[in-house]
Amino acid sequence: MELTNLTLKETLEGLREKKFSCFELTKTYLERIKKFDSKINSFITLREEEALAEAKKSGLELEKAEEKPLLGIPIALKDNWVTENIRTTAGSKVLDNYLPQYNATAFARLKKAGAILLGKLNLDAWGHGSSGEHSDYGNTLNPWDFSRVPGGSSSGPGAAVAADFCLVGTGTDTGGSIRQPAANCNVVGLKPTYGRVSRHGIIAMGSSFDAIGHLTKTVWDNAKVLEITAGFDPLDATSSKEKVPQYTELLDAKVQGIKIGIPKEYFTNDVEENVKKLCWQALKIMEKLGCQLKEISLPRTKYAYPIYAVLQTSEVSSNLARYDGIRYGFAREKFADEAKRRIMIGTHSLSAGYAEKYYHQALKGRTLLIQDFQKAYQEVDAVACPVWPFPPFKFEERSIDPLQMYLSDVFTVTANLTGNPALAVPVGFAPEQLPVGMQLIGPNFQESLLFRLGFAYEQETQWYKIKPKL
């Protein structure tokens, strides 16, 4: 039994039954990272000695396991989660030397729960990217095929969880950035409802879109982490006071009678054959388990991406205005092309003479999309669709034309526009063993419904048991 093959659930059981120690667990994960990550490049910062010391200390605290549900569990954070005294770069040379003076709330909660931080993970700089090709610290490779992209912007977390470098890879999802690497890497990724998890200490990309989530090997693992990170934070005025359920306890409920909407606009001829086939197979299994499938229509789907492009870049241009090298970090010359491009698109969309045509128009379009989904939820409980229109592509295949790259996000941005939660689950492999994922989108604060559906499907198929050969 390879220790690093275990899921979070199995690891917690193993620690409780004293099959292995906290120290042995962290040590084994670190050894694996040192053996394989030079190929994959998922970590920007590794904190070997500190993690081992903390793991050793955790071993002495096992009687406190009740209060610390993640005691001894090795995790890693996307490098746009701010960590006190631990270098945080956002994947950009602008913050190459940045040492934050505080912790992101979501990390503080995981830390309080006993998790061991192994290090900070690579990402498309500032969250700007869907492939993992826009980091100032080099590409992260897809562990399933080193010539292909892992997906982004949580490229490091996707690859690290898939490669068994950690039990949890935290992330952010502004337009698909957790779900896309999850789908490309055969792991589970959750974009929570906007406001479900505090954004305090998360380097902001699009403040009305950023959702703070995580990638894990299985659905139970994912539910467990959300129990800890979710909940109101007085330091984030946009965080929700909605009660946080014990998500893992709601997993075993039956899925009989749950209505899943299949939007026809997301299953057109533009979607690659294998992606469609695998998603359909998954939906048929869910039908066998008792779900009702219903075709629905979301007619304004083609406007979702351009609306998102205007609003996200507008918010980016505002959020990245703070980087002036005066209080921390380096000057704006250090921004790479993608950041500059998005700042420019946003600045133009907001500028005098254009704001009405772009920014204000998009704000109204967003309202209509939210209404479209609300109407859909009157007929169905959840919506299912592919994460990507195609399987993992090769490096440089889409990066040369920025618009081509942006259009890979067409299926993921709607959940960010509406604020709805969305769970990406593995649904199998396209030829050449390329992972494909499907997403389940639900009404706000219905993460438990999505977990339930994902869990039921996962029990039947167990794709997570297949591992990449590194």
Added chain:
Amino acid sequence: MIKELTPGQVKHIAQLAKLNFSEKELKKFQEQLAKIFDYIDLIGEIEIEKVPETFHPTGSKNVFREDIVDDSTVLAQEKVLENAPETYKGYFKTKAIFQ
């Protein structure tokens, strides 16, 4: 292809965004931005009469708190200045903006 987005306009956007570009870079961004906005112009088709704007996706509005300081959430001045390349007697040092 939209006729707009002249080099002059791109220079203006760069100035608003406090970004510096070479002539070559300006041309590259001009081409890319023109293409992207050509696609974005699609949103002009949407019927938005009487539709309100959405600022917060889950409808939250005017969230207030009591005007009470929680010291545990406040950073000490020295801490705040720690990452600054230049400070002066407890201040951040910046470029002059007045002559």
